[in-house]
Amino acid sequence: MATPLTLKELSKKEILLTSGHRMCSGCGAPIIVKMVLLASDYPIVAANATGCLEVSTCISDYTAWKIPWIHNAFENAAATLSGVETMYRFLKKQGKIDKDIKFIAFGGDGGTYDIGFQSLSGAMERGHDMLYVCYDNGAYMNTGIQRSSATPYGADTTTCPVGSGIQGKPQPRKNLTKIMAAHDIPYTAQASPSHWMDLVKKVKKALEIKGPKFMNILAPCNRGWRSRTDDAIQLSRLAVETCYWPLYEIENGVTKVTFKPKEKKPLADFLKPQGRFKHLFAPGNENMLKNFQEMVDKEWGYLLKASGTE
Amino acid sequence: MKLKGWKNVNPGAVCTEAGSALQFKTGSWRAYRPRWIEENCIQCLFCWAYCPDMAVNVKDGKMTGFNYDYCKGCGICALECPGKKGNKAIVMEEEGK
Numbered sequence: 001m002a003t004p005l006t007l008k009e010l011s012k013k014e015i016l017l018t019s020g021h022r023m024c025s026g027c028g029a030p031i032i033v034k035m036v037l038l039a040s041d042y043p044i045v046a047a048n049a050t051g052c053l054e055v056s057t058c059i060s061d062y063t064a065w066k067i068p069w070i071h072n073a074f075e076n077a078a079a080t081l082s083g084v085e086t087m088y089r090f091l092k093k094q095g096k097i098d099k100d101i102k103f104i105a106f107g108g109d110g111g112t113y114d115i116g117f118q119s120l121s122g123a124m125e126r127g128h129d130m131l132y133v134c135y136d137n138g139a140y141m142n143t144g145i146q147r148s149s150a151t152p153y154g155a156d157t158t159t160c161p162v163g164s165g166i167q168g169k170p171q172p173r174k175n176l177t178k179i180m181a182a183h184d185i186p187y188t189a190q191a192s193p194s195h196w197m198d199l200v201k202k203v204k205k206a207l208e209i210k211g212p213k214f215m216n217i218l219a220p221c222n223r224g225w226r227s228r229t230d231d232a233i234q235l236s237r238l239a240v241e242t243c244y245w246p247l248y249e250i251e252n253g254v255t256k257v258t259f260k261p262k263e264k265k266p267l268a269d270f271l272k273p274q275g276r277f278k279h280l281f282a283p284g285n286e287n288m289l290k291n292f293q294e295m296v297d298k299e300w301g302y303l304l305k306a307s308g309t310e
Numbered sequence: 311m312k313l314k315g316w317k318n319v320n321p322g323a324v325c326t327e328a329g330s331a332l333q334f335k336t337g338s339w340r341a342y343r344p345r346w347i348e349e350n351c352i353q354c355l356f357c358w359a360y361c362p363d364m365a366v367n368v369k370d371g372k373m374t375g376f377n378y379d380y381c382k383g384c385g386i387c388a389l390e391c392p393g394k395k396g397n398k399a400i401v402m403e404e405e406g407k
């Protein structure tokens with residue numbers, strides 16, 4: 001690598017997602033997309049699952065993308081991109097394309113953990129040369145904050161509302177990063193926009209690896225998380241420092257924690273600024289808070305063990 | 311920006327102009343406006359990196375101000391700005407005051 005990885009150097013590149021998109025003020029997803037696109041030194045072709053990012057970056061025929069981009073349906077971003085990538089390989093073989101092009105699919109947690117999971121799993125199993133990036137904001141935010149399998153334990157959503165029956169989502173979230181790693185693909189990673197260098201390095205690494213890659217990136221959503229419009233980066237940083245969202249990668253079966261907080265903060269530091277967890281701090285719900293902390297501790301312990309950095 | 315009628319949209323909703331969303335000025339969404347205080351700026355470019363709307367102008371690796379045509383006033387840049395000796399180089403001010 002000739003140029004050093006600094007913001008100064010990155011800022012000299014053109015950002016291939018333009019202003020004028022209609023994501024909410026303070027949304028985490030466009031920050032992620034911008035970092036992913038900046039990380040690449042190759043031309044990118046992208047597919048997008050239905051979701052906030054898709055609807056807000058391509059309204060009517062006004063697109064914020066400056067790369068070839070395709071939206072098909074909610075459930076098939078990975079399948080759609082599989083087809084594009086296969087066509088590319090075929091044209092390359094025929095000598096009709098000689099450029100090195102990389103393929104990236106973007107999906108929210110709804111389009112990835114739930115509705116698009118089958119096509120994602122299939123594309124990974126078939127071994128397509130692509131990177132799938134999930135921007136995980138933890139619910140169907142676009143349609144009005146309905147729970148998804150990525151919604152964290154205890155979170156208030158419109159389909160698991162806090163009331164006399166339940167106190168937010170009763171189930172813990174699905175650990176999709178681990179499920180993707182279980183596909184035995186060459187590269188799986190988790191990242192956060194707060195740690196931009198870690199994120200950019202992981203994308204760069206993923207793009208150099210041939211075969212299917214998956215990255216799960218935490219995407220703060222102030223509408224659904226019931227937080228302020230200015231705290232997307234602060235909250236994603238707290239998610240990492242409390243080990244709610246550990247930064248790690250699994251490369252050819254080898255797990256590596258890429259950021260270990262000097263001092264692991266209590267989970268409450270991440271939960272408290274978010275209105276979706278407000279009830280967890282009400283009298284009577286101490287047990288839920290304790291359960292949630294234990295889930296995070298267990299997963300962090302497992303990761304440290306797996307990476308041999310206990 | 312003028313929206314096309316359904317008869318004029320390309321078949322398959324194909325967009326032929328890359329980055330045409332630039333025609334949509336999102337600056338009107340703003341309730342708070344970021345103000346740059348140059349003397350407190352250490353040119354770390356965190357504001358540029360974290361802005362969700364690509365509304366921080368940078369030239370030759372240096373922050374030069376905001377693009378108010380698109381800035382939605384979220385305040386992320388102001389919150390993340392380290393500034394100099396505890397003095398922020400970005401402050402949010404109520405729009406229209």
Ligand code: SF4
Pocket residue numbers: 026344360361362363364365366376380381382383384385386387388
């Ligand atoms: S207030 Fe938000 S949209 Fe405006 S420049 Fe700062 S980070 Fe960007």
Ligand code: SF4
Pocket residue numbers: 346350351352353354355356357358373387390391392393394399400
């Ligand atoms: S974040 Fe603040 S100090 Fe850093 S470049 Fe922007 S204005 Fe300057």
